[in-house]
Amino acid sequence: MVERTEQGDVVGRVLGTADATPLTFWVAVAPGAYLQLDDVVVTNREMPDGSTVTIAGVVTAVRARHEGAQFDSDVFAIADGTLPAQVQEAAEITTTRVQPEVYVPPAPGAIVHRAEGDARASALYFDNMQRKVPMGFGRDGAPVFLNADFLDGSRGAHVSISGISGVATKTSFATFLLYSVFRCGALGGAGESANSRALIFNVKGEDLLFLDHPNARLDESTIDAYNKLGLTAGPFPDVRVYAPPRPGDSSGTPDVSSRHTGVDSFYWTLAEFCELRLLPFVFADADDERQQYTMVVHAVTAHLARVAVPADSGISIDGTRIGGYAELVDYLVNQLNDDATRGIWTGSAVGLGTVNAFARRLIGSKKDLARLIRGDLAVRRPHSINTAESAQVTVVDLHNLPDRAQRFVVGVTLKSEFERKEKAGTAKPLLFVVLDELNKYAPREGSSPIKEVLLDIAERGRSLGVVLIGAQQTASEVERRIVSNSAIRVVGRLDPAEASRPEYGFLPPAQRQRALLAKPGTMFVAQPEIPVPLCVEFPFPSWATRPSEAGPPPNATLRSIVQASDPFAVVGASTKSLEDDDIPF
Structure with a gap:
């Protein structure tokens, strides 16, 4: 029978045949007891002066062997039964906390308890967290928390999530964390949380377009799991969705197939494209910065901002009216091919080969960007992505866009949001940015306008209230400064080759091995206060x-009434608080 004390069940004693140090030690598991990976244990060391040092840790390895076998x-x-021997299990413990901080090894033979309740909270520093964010459950079935101080910029910010696509559930964990x-x-x-915002880029299918719909597969056990975490199971209450216009559609209808209400089109007018100097984001691939034509890009951008004048359904340059992106590209190419005007646009003596390389790249962007940069929709409907004026959660759908267009949208949107936060000069309200495929937008090698914006967010975003939640298949291919500035690091299922990279050095050897087998919903989370990453299963x-999976949204009646009166209306922050009785019939 397992003995029980206030600290928890007695599971064994400190092993005397292996070295015990203040940072690691081994425990012989008692008969009838067991220890598994990620269990939290605690033991005490009596000091000569009569004081007691409490040493707590996490199980990072477990072994079993026959004693008496040769x-x-x-x-x-x-x-x-012809040879006498017995089975003995032992567990390696990695120390997480010593109280008081007298770093002495536990004494061989000392009783070891499975930590529960207050002892577990103390071992994992949960008792020191003034603001705890539930992340899921540990292997013992008890809640696991994240210190909000390392998420909102108080003492750190940013989250890096790595894992195999489709298996590691990176996006699911990011949305659960939000x-x-x-x-x-x-x-x-509640007031502070309501003032915080999230900007989510949806890059795969239309999976993130229904965050404000309850999950039809929700069952009682899942609801109970949320209750145990102190959360109420349900959809995000305040969501606004943006999608690009359909190709060739002059009405600007959002290009989505499964969601028919509460979606707005996003695009940029020609005047905004010139005034805001967005041309560099057309050349947002990291390979572009290695080319000599980048000097042409910046020269043309500056001149375009000087000479472009807003006009009805487009812009005017030196008396020439331009009504669409394709027309603008053709105009610029003609100006650069003309010996009389080339120097005006490039600003210096640039070789014809360099100009032609720029022109070829620009011409190649016409098909990808024509539906995003418009001269015909400016007065017909709202089109700007502005999280400060949107709902609590803003979803920007990119999955129907080609790669060049995705880069343009991500780069321009992040630049605009970051500049707004800079002008505001305050970290409140917080803006959480969820971006998948981070290795595509901020690769380790090369440079690009998007990468520079993401680096700015990683290095200065904490002070401005911009928190990056980046997900990628391979952290080894992401810019080092972005990963190193992430206070929270999360790992799901990993590829064997990727798991051997130094970027995962924070994982103990056993966890690196387990990351190759992790099932969907299991993540290893490292945060600054806790020396050992915690294994977390989120609901x-x-x-x-x-x-x-989409059930009817909680405000379905309100949404249908508003949509019927205005097909372009979005039920968000301005209408979500209304009751059905408040709507005039």
Whole structure:
């Protein structure tokens, strides 16, 4: 029978045949007890002055062996009962906390308890966290928390999530983390949480377009799991979705197939494209910065901002009216091919080969960007992505766009949001940016306008209230400064070659091996206060993660009434608080 004390069940004693140090030690598991990876244990060391040092840690390795066996074949004789031996299990413990901080090793033979309740909270520093964000459950079934101080910029910011695409559930964990942050009150109460914002780029299918719909697969066990975490299971209450216009559609209809209400088109007018100097984001591939034509890009951008004048349904340059992106590209190419005007646009003596390389790249962008840079939709409907004037969660759908267009949207949107935060000069409200495929937008090698914006966010975003939640298949291919500035590092299922990279050096050897086998929903989370990454299982999403899971939104009646009166209306922050009785019939 397992003995029990206030600290928890007695699971064994400190091993005397292996070195015990203040940072690692081994525990012989008692008969009838067991220890598994990620269990939290605690032991005490009596000091000569009569004081007690409490040493707590996490199980990072477990072994079992026959004591009394000499040869490999002895296992058969032991199993037959002809050779006396006994099975002994032992567990390696990596120390997480020592109280008081007297770093002495535990004494061999000292009793070891499985930490529960207050002892577990102390071992994992949960008792020191003034603002706790639930992340999921540990292997013992108890809640695991994240310190909000390392998420909102108080003492650190940014989250890096790595794992194999489709298996590691990176996006699911990122959205659950957002849901937990907004619902747990760790940001300072309901009012503070409501003032925080999230900007999510949807790059795969239409899975993130239904965050405000309950998950039809939600069951009682999942609801109970959310309750145990102190959360209410349900969808995101305040979501606004943006999608690009359909190709060739002069009305600007959003290019989505599964969601038919609450979606706005986003695009930029020709006047905005020139005034805001967005041309460099047309050349947003990291390879572009290695080319000599980048000097032409910046010269043309500056001249375009000087000479372009807004006009009806487009812009005017030196009396020439331009009504679309394709027309603008053709005009610029003609100006650069003309010997009389080339120097005016390039600003210096640039070789014809360099100009032609720029022109070829620019011409190649016409097909990809024509539906995003418009001269015909400026007065017909709102089109700007502005999280400060949007809902609590803004989803920008990119999955129907080609790669060049995706880069343009991500780069321009992040630049605009970051500049707004700079002008505001305050970190409140917080803006969480969720960006998948970070290795594409901020690769380790090369430079690009998007990468520079992301680096700015990683290095200065903390002070401005911009928090990057970046996900990628391979952290080894992401710019080092972005990864190193992430206070929270999360790892799901990893590829074997990727797991051996130094970027995952924060994982103990056993966790690196386990990351090759991790099932969907299991993540290893490292945060600054806790020396050992924690294994976390987060609950099934309570919001729809794909069209087939989407139940009717809680405000379905309100949404249908507003949409009927205005097909372009978005039910967001301005209408979500209305009750059905408040709507005039």
